[in-house]
Amino acid sequence: MSIRNAFAIMVGKTTRWGLHTFFKGGSSYPGMITQKLDPTVLGALSKDYEVVIVTGTNGKTLTTALTYQVLKQKYPDIITNPTGANMLQGIISTFLQHHSYTKNDKKKVAILEVDEASLVHVTKYVKPKAIVFTNVFRDQMDRYGEIYTTYQLMVDGAALAPDALIVSNGDAPIFNSKETVNKRVYFGFDHLPDGEMQAHYNTDGVLCPQCHHILHYKFISYSNLGKYYCPHCGFKRPELTYRMTDIMKMDHQSSRFVIDGEPFEIMIGGQYNIYNALAAYSIGRIFDVTPDEIRTGFQSAKRVFGRQEIINIDDKEITVNLVKNPVGLNQVLDMIARDPEPFSLVSILNANAADGTDVSWIWDADYESITDMNIKQITVSGERVEDIKIRLEVAGVPEEDLQVVPGIADLITSFKNAPTKKIHVLATYTAVLQLRKELANQHYIEGGM
Template structure:
């Protein structure tokens, strides 16, 4: 280690200690400061780790958490970035937190969630063993652009680590649209008999990349994911290395399924989260984790920040769901639809940089389903409350049936008066942060992420 690196790391660790001790926060600033002092410090910090990177539009955080628990069954020392600090400075801070000046001969691992646009900055210094590509959907158009632009960002990042294995969602046509310098393996669903259908007309990424014909499907899971093929040329879903072979149970709180003939269970609802488990399983098998160990890793996983996170507020069970784009929101609504009990629904919309400043995406989401749910009360709030109010009115919720409460503290106060025991919250990223901060101030949860 160079003197420059050693000094930068010492300053970064001291800064992190001060921020966490006295301010109870600061997940990215220590990394930002350390990187300014030594731009190459990430390479030094990560030198003795087997690294797995998770990137893509939806599912990064839960896939990272599941993969962490799976690999924890094998690696005695393993780190991750659970706070969602997934840009370069946050990754550096993660390694700073766990850095030791003493030599450790035990093999170490790191499972890192990395922002799609930041991947190229991370792989400049880290050479991971594997990179998981979860999916690419239209998201934060002001920052990422169209899905093909986002995917190119991911490919550019992966190319800087050419020996890293790309572990891709094989059901996503975009991941089979270009050649890569990296070797690839694919995971996907293979649980239904072949049929003949097309994706919904309001779906991105359903044109054949070879001939621009509309793709057909033997079966669909959701959005543009499924067993696709082009009727006009030879483009089709690649052979899957890791396959979901049976889906035996799925409700709003859990799923049971078989992968390659082995049964697993996760304690979180929604088909989209089964893909996350399938990705974690794939990396586990690649790194020689046994199926029994993977099963134990899934069992140890807990609901995390904004991903069906349940918070008890007096006699109310409040489930917080992070939503940020049409595909993700539609999947959350379909998951909620599986709950047999009546509930109240709260939708909080912000449009800060971390959310995406363009909120036009709400018009592509299927809010029309809300009027058919077992909902007893609908509340809207957030900094863009007028936008979400208009959207729900157009979706068929009468104005007189909407509670309009812009303020987060007032929304929490209103939780206690809800007509149902269960409340589902749909909130954008900064709205989740604001909600959790206020819940911590009121003593319902501990502070931090």
């Protein structure tokens, strides 16, 4: 470690201590200060770690959390970035938090969620053992552009660590669309019999990347994910190394399924989260974690920020779901539709930089499906409340049945007055932050994150 490395780390650790001691926060700022003092500091901070990176448009946070719990069963000296600070300064802050001047002989592991566009900045200094590609769906068009632009960012980031193994979702055609300098293995679903179908017309990424004809599928799990093939040129899904072969139970709160002949359960609902568990399982096996240890890891995992997070307000049970793009929202809608009890629905729409300033994505989501659910009250809120109000009216919700509550503080009051015990909240990223801050102010939760 150079003198410059050591000085930057010392300043960063001191900054972090001050922020957490006196202001109870500051997850990325220490990393920003440290990086300004020494742009190469991440290499020095991470050099003693075996690193796994998780990236993709959807599922990063939960996949990271599950993988952390899986690897923790065998490698107790493990760190992660649970607050979602997934850009360069947040990654530096994570290593700063756990940096010690005392050496030990234990194997040190880091499992890191990394923003797709930030991957290239992280792998410039960190050389991971594996990089998980969860999926690529249309997300934050103002920032990323189309899905192929996002995927190129991921490929470019992985290429800076050519020895890293790419562990990717084999059911996503885009991940088989181009050669990479990295070796690749694939995980995916094999739980349905072969049939013959095509994806819905309003689905991205369904053209064959080789000949540009429409892809066909033996089965589809959701969106454009499934056992795809091109009848025109022979392009098809690659061989899967890790396979989910049976879904034994799936409801709005949990799932039981079989991977490589072994049964597993996660205490979070939705088919999309089985993919996240499959990704975590894949990394576990690469790190020689046994199926029994993986089961224990899955059972140890807790619901994380905005991912079916349950918050109790008096006698109400609030389930908070982060939504940010059409595919993710559709999967959340499919999940809450499985709730057997009547519930109230709250949709909070913001359009800040962290959410994506373009809210046109709400028009590609299947809000029409809510008219068939057992919903007793629908409330709209957020800085773009008029946009979501109009969208739900077009979806078939009568204007007189929509409760409009723009302010977050007033929204808490509306929760208490809801006609049902259960309330499902759909909120964009900054809306979740604002909601949690107000809940903390009213002493329903600790802290704002």
